[in-house]
Amino acid sequence: RQANGIIAGLAEMPWRRFLAFNALGAALWVGAWVSLGDLAGQHLNTLYPAIQRYELYLLAAAVVLVGAFLARRLPRNKGSR
Numbered sequence: 001r002q003a004n005g006i007i008a009g010l011a012e013m014p015w016r017r018f019l020a021f022n023a024l025g026a027a028l029w030v031g032a033w034v035s036l037g038d039l040a041g042q043h044l045n046t047l048y049p050a051i052q053r054y055e056l057y058l059l060a061a062a063v064v065l066v067g068a069f070l071a072r073r074l075p076r077n078k079g080s081r
Helices: 004-010 015-042 044-073
Strands: none
Touching (some): 015 044
């Protein structure tokens, strides 16, 4: 979202059109997160035990995914210089 203004400027988008679409996007973004927070808040007593039960598995999966990403991104030494 932070780069939207730069990209719109580079594309020479009229500022009024950018303002309208940016405001619409912000309203939808905030509305989605507020709705999600409200739904989660209403069911927090149900969600919290499930989150506690699976948090170590999720952490392990995140570590494996980050490790795989880094292993793929780091330059490999192929033995030839």
